[in-house]
Amino acid sequence: MNRIKRLIRNEKLFNTPYIPFTSDKFHDECGVFGIHGHAEAANLTYLGLHALQHRGQEGAGICSSDRRQMFIEKSMGLVIDIFSEKRLKRLPGDIAIGHNRYSTAGTSSLKNVQPIMVNYSLGSLAIAHNGNLVNAIELRTELESRGAIFQSTADSEVIIHLIASSREDTLHDRLIDAVSRISGAYSLLLMTENEMVAIRDPFGFRPLSIGMLDGAYVVASETCAFDLVGAKFVRDVEPGEMIIINDEGMQSVRAVPSPRHAFCVFECIYFARPDSNVFGNQNVDAMRKNFGRELAREYPVEADIVIPVPDSGVPAALGYAAESGIPFDCGLIRNHYVGRTFIEPRQSIRHFGVKIKLNPIRKLLEGKRVVVVDDSIVRGTTSKKIVKMIREGGGAKEVHLRISSPPTTGPCFYGINTPTRKELIASTHSVEEIRKYITADSLQYMTWEGIFKDIPDPEQYCSACFNDKYPVLCCQEKAEQFDLFT
């Protein structure tokens, strides 16, 4: 207990949800991709990771097997910068798994980039993990007390140690043994010299889908990766299901009981790509359009133009415009050359903030009543700058902000990078207070009911960030930590 607090204070451990929150957006923390039985395994994984780049930009890695040996290449950076043709040639074989990791300040470093590959008593093993465990600290403490030596601060390494120290004979049994110990969110890919294994936590927090290409099985976080490599969607990995893919084909095993589902609704609102289908093959773009339409119905306004905050606000803005009959336009130009390393000039010209990324077209906005559609407000600082930019730089007469999701009041412990509760503006301020802070003429958030008008079975979703109903409770110590950190 004392040790746990010390660990946390020393920032030695588990970077979620305690990682510094450096942007003003929630962010997914990972994407995974794997393929078994294809001569171009590593190349296709490279393409798949590229398609999933939006799920993590800090670093990426690919592990492959030529059936005798496993190979691994990983680095900080974007997929396209990391993998040269030469480097891809160092990944021979017909099995490969890959991982994108989200960019965070602080504890980010190469040793935390996945896949993690180790040698243990049964041979070689690689793992790629999307999600976040809520009992990782406790498990790590216990494992260390039994002699385990950890190399990274990633919670995913706990799973490896649980497998290595399991008394079961086979990897499959050891993996079931391991997941019986862990709580939280995990869409996992594992790989040995001959086999690929996919497993998804019983709540199904993060998406994970199975596809097929030239007779080879493919597994990916989102279906947009299938589109790029030319694979056909087969079905989702079910919550609690373990999928074993080897030369005998695909085998399904019930690994953990799944009393309820808790799909992340924010995947629908913001994280997933519009061209992906998630959680039972629902199209993300279509959902967002509907959110926009519903938002227009719930919160109409007299205005001359509807513009999105690009790029994520586009579908909802199109929906809002269509429903309201107010013309849609692109009033903010986005500079896509912005990376995460942008240097803010010092001294007098500081605080460029959002100007580095966005610039309004004055000719278009001048004198107009403008509806701006965005998907969410986190701390409010960015929204404030955007409203100001549209009014001052763009010359708008009125600025009406419409958010295509309910107010976000709670942090996520299941694989999303969020700030502490205290930093979430909606957890401590009323909508009117927020409106004043961001200086908009009007501000409205979508209702929770609006969201679920188009999505069947709201109880199948996790909406904890909107309503504090956390599907998996953290231990008491964890709760205290939150106090510690809020």
Next chain:
Amino acid sequence: MNRIKRLIRNEKLFNTPYIPFTSDKFHDECGVFGIHGHAEAANLTYLGLHALQHRGQEGAGICSSDRRQMFIEKSMGLVIDIFSEKRLKRLPGDIAIGHNRYSTAGTSSLKNVQPIMVNYSLGSLAIAHNGNLVNAIELRTELESRGAIFQSTADSEVIIHLIASSREDTLHDRLIDAVSRISGAYSLLLMTENEMVAIRDPFGFRPLSIGMLDGAYVVASETCAFDLVGAKFVRDVEPGEMIIINDEGMQSVRAVPSPRHAFCVFECIYFARPDSNVFGNQNVDAMRKNFGRELAREYPVEADIVIPVPDSGVPAALGYAAESGIPFDCGLIRNHYVGRTFIEPRQSIRHFGVKIKLNPIRKLLEGKRVVVVDDSIVRGTTSKKIVKMIREGGGAKEVHLRISSPPTTGPCFYGINTPTRKELIASTHSVEEIRKYITADSLQYMTWEGIFKDIPDPEQYCSACFNDKYPVLCCQEKAEQFDLFT
């Protein structure tokens, strides 16, 4: 004469217009930015270059002066990747000029990245050049025969040598002397320890504007750079005008007579950012919207949805949709993490081409009659892939391609990276032949008259790529070279 041909064959010289044309878009080759008399000169130049990144992604550089000494930093890559805080600190002083260079294969290398900085008999001099000289080979041959030694293959170096070998006493007179010798396109920034000089060719091919920030003069290729640094637009540098900015303020000198103007119409159609105002403060986005509206009037079609080829096709598509009444939507999702180093996987899965960048939303397009709006067709290969993607991946019933510019039939010699005439599909094929090639249900190009319905004074523009009327003729040898290369 023999030597010139040898030089060209050996690819030793002048990479424009003979550089390999590796993308399927025309591309601007440079952006320039400079500021005189501001404590944050290098930092602001860094921001300015970032705003102009779309004009060149191969490499960038900044040169600054602290009034005693000049400093220079340049590298291959994007502005945000090149300049760390540490590196910006190595650029002290209150004067700075910077340059973005377009990424081309082959002769691209660090030695061609600008600004070029040299020591010569009058002291230090730096130069940043947007444009292309048509008589550079002849001048280089002449200069070499008099003993000059060239370090790069950039045509801009010719200007430096003309200045260094001029018999005039002052830099200003030497610069006037130098530009009296050169033909072609040049929007130039020069810099010494104490002064910044801007000069624009008599035709005014490329844009170049003057702004003001905190009492300091700023010069940039496009006004979007002013928006980012917070500068106010003052006026354009006039064709043939030399602007001298020093501690006495700004001085205007008529450097070369300017019998006619020849503003590049493609800046309006594709190159410049929509939020910039060019050629007498005309808004680019507004022009493109008008092109789209005119296109809808010229070439209407029965359809269910209008989608742009992102991002450049967006304004024209919005115009087309508005005029036609067909709903606008974003049916192609663009992956913005694509850089120029993307490795195509080998063997069976080659030819990903445009899929790396774009993916259709099938849910949106399936069974629809789709109008796709793009700004131009170069070789047709990309358009063919996009049509196929919308039909097969997206499931569209019909695909109607509308191009918001006339057929491009001629290469550019004034600073745009274009393929040879033979490679321009519209120079050798009829519109119907192109339609068949790209497998569209219909294809229509904007007329030349349509373009100039909204732009006053068509004769002030260069439309050589549409109509072969080249404002500055190349010498006979050059003409032969074109045969050589076509």
Next chain:
Amino acid sequence: MNRIKRLIRNEKLFNTPYIPFTSDKFHDECGVFGIHGHAEAANLTYLGLHALQHRGQEGAGICSSDRRQMFIEKSMGLVIDIFSEKRLKRLPGDIAIGHNRYSTAGTSSLKNVQPIMVNYSLGSLAIAHNGNLVNAIELRTELESRGAIFQSTADSEVIIHLIASSREDTLHDRLIDAVSRISGAYSLLLMTENEMVAIRDPFGFRPLSIGMLDGAYVVASETCAFDLVGAKFVRDVEPGEMIIINDEGMQSVRAVPSPRHAFCVFECIYFARPDSNVFGNQNVDAMRKNFGRELAREYPVEADIVIPVPDSGVPAALGYAAESGIPFDCGLIRNHYVGRTFIEPRQSIRHFGVKIKLNPIRKLLEGKRVVVVDDSIVRGTTSKKIVKMIREGGGAKEVHLRISSPPTTGPCFYGINTPTRKELIASTHSVEEIRKYITADSLQYMTWEGIFKDIPDPEQYCSACFNDKYPVLCCQEKAEQFDLFT
């Protein structure tokens, strides 16, 4: 058993003695240096490692502690290339240990560079190891079967895992527990946030000495490191002794019983620096001079000049010359800019071999009868080239080779990089056969008795490489492996 063989075949494990033997010299595999309680701890460790550079050139590392946290920096390369001033500043604190690692091909990589630093249940721990364990494979197999995950292929990591999984309460007890399990050679330095611990195996194979500087304790592989930092020699760490150095001072603990000593005689013959004193403060240069004198008495020859193979043959050659009365000279010039990365040109000019390093002075050797003194012959290939060089390049009339050690017939398992038995020319050839092979006019090796005329107590030394009397037996499996590898 099966698994062990597999591990070895896959080259996954323990790079000694199975590392490719790429030079034609035996080589020490490590040097260690540590200091406790000095404000310049890391800087002095840097100097100490520099003085010990001859013991390992593959890579080096330093770990330091500022009493709250431990810091580590390590890289491939030479000490002077690895540590910049900036990097040394990242090693604050008053405790530091460092390690030099020998350059070997194949399994050499950064992850094997020491110190190894880990977090385990008792906190942070760093280790630096000179020597080689003979039961590392067995221990690793056992540890892995209990769930341990290894990160490197270094046998030293076994010690870490034994400490982490020990049931004892304190580090000291856990270390004693750990060394009770390991067999072989180890001169070890350990470090925690507050303490430095030194321990030497019961045989004392490798040297390890204690010094004192400004009231701080220093521990180093050789006393030449004390000379450079200005420390005074105190005494050797005794075989089987554990030395604990903390703020209370130095404490000695008997860690393992030491029934007999087995100091490595090759440290005296070749490895240690001439200016070091080893194994009870005996000067290395003086021992080697005596070897040379004894060699002259045992094997005199009529000759005109005595020359050493530089640099290691110099002391023995001086001794031989002094005793024989034949003039000493430096007839071979050594190029000291040779590193381990020298590229042999391909094709016709291959096989430069020793010429890259040595060149004879023809003016000096021409027509002479030359005695060449070297310290040992490993495979004979280098000796053959040197004899040829002296005869052909130098123009010598006769070449008489004298070796200041007995024929080396057995590989070393205690921390020396040696080839397999089969590759040792003296294990399979008579002296006369070797003489013929290397084309010398005469060849004589020092006798075993000659070596120990000047060194007291031969039974305190390990001479296994001369007489096959291995002080620590490897397990049966190991013996089989040797068959596997010879």
Next chain:
Amino acid sequence: MNRIKRLIRNEKLFNTPYIPFTSDKFHDECGVFGIHGHAEAANLTYLGLHALQHRGQEGAGICSSDRRQMFIEKSMGLVIDIFSEKRLKRLPGDIAIGHNRYSTAGTSSLKNVQPIMVNYSLGSLAIAHNGNLVNAIELRTELESRGAIFQSTADSEVIIHLIASSREDTLHDRLIDAVSRISGAYSLLLMTENEMVAIRDPFGFRPLSIGMLDGAYVVASETCAFDLVGAKFVRDVEPGEMIIINDEGMQSVRAVPSPRHAFCVFECIYFARPDSNVFGNQNVDAMRKNFGRELAREYPVEADIVIPVPDSGVPAALGYAAESGIPFDCGLIRNHYVGRTFIEPRQSIRHFGVKIKLNPIRKLLEGKRVVVVDDSIVRGTTSKKIVKMIREGGGAKEVHLRISSPPTTGPCFYGINTPTRKELIASTHSVEEIRKYITADSLQYMTWEGIFKDIPDPEQYCSACFNDKYPVLCCQEKAEQFDLFT
């Protein structure tokens, strides 16, 4: 005149002899090697440069030609570190020249590394220069006033510009034209696509020899490079001679009249390798032995042991010992892993100086009267530390320093890195004063007559550093600069 001073003050120009003098040894500034007509041209040049590494360690480069094109690779660092196998493969063809550059602080940078390769009106040209021009500033100023643009601060670039701007038709005539303008020391190699040209200044300051290998001509600064590649010495390039080597063979042209020779005597004393033969095939080791013998005759002393300052003092020490009958030994052990980047620890443990490189063997020196032989004293600081080290660290009873050259009182302007006159201890102090400063029991320098007892024709040598008789006078301005700098 004013401008010249400004140039010098700004440190913009010619780094010799004004480069910071960072070691306490004179140093040669370059080595050159070239070969024409051998399939392994670049590989052999690599080996040749390695053999000449002692002449310059700052950087190196190789230029090759495959008869159609010229290739160049150069970097900062040692030859063996710069050239990987991959990099050597980028240097195809059967002609190559290479250059080693001496390491100096300050103005050293990649742009000054040679060969310099340029394109000019006659095609491609590469140049490698050993030596120093005394009128480079004047020539540069003149060339710049006529429009020349310089890229480096190397005086060698002046030669290139003189060739480029010459009115002569052929390279040979232009080169003769160019050397008629320059004064000072130059042993030059030039190369075009098909030809190699060697030229040596009329005084012959620096050595330059011709060899032959497999029918190909080789040119190198020293013959030790011939030994390594297996070439046979043919003859020296004569002072004032131009050697043209092409497919027709070797042609000799008298390029400049050579009224007197001025071979650098310091090449014999210290710079050249002992295994080289210089200035008419005289062996360097033999000359140095004779210096040592003469020194013993001139300045005998009662002592127990003679030791060299390694490595350069070895031949003279052997000579001194042989003549005096006092035993020779190696009492100072040199650490050969010292590079030029050694970081001196800060604070309390500063001033390690020579200890980083040398350590005395106390057992050998304790209580003895020691003669130490070195080749020269520059500023005296190192000698002082060595005397102290031998007395304190080594425990010597008496320390007698013997220098195998006369007192160095003047700086060199012909290609040697020397400090200013004021810094040369012998220019301002008597021998007795120096003895006191370095705390030796006795100090003696070789006489000028002693040096030339064994070398025929002293008037053929430049001894300006001993006697101020400079063979080529610098212009008046230069003389003033010296005041400026002394």
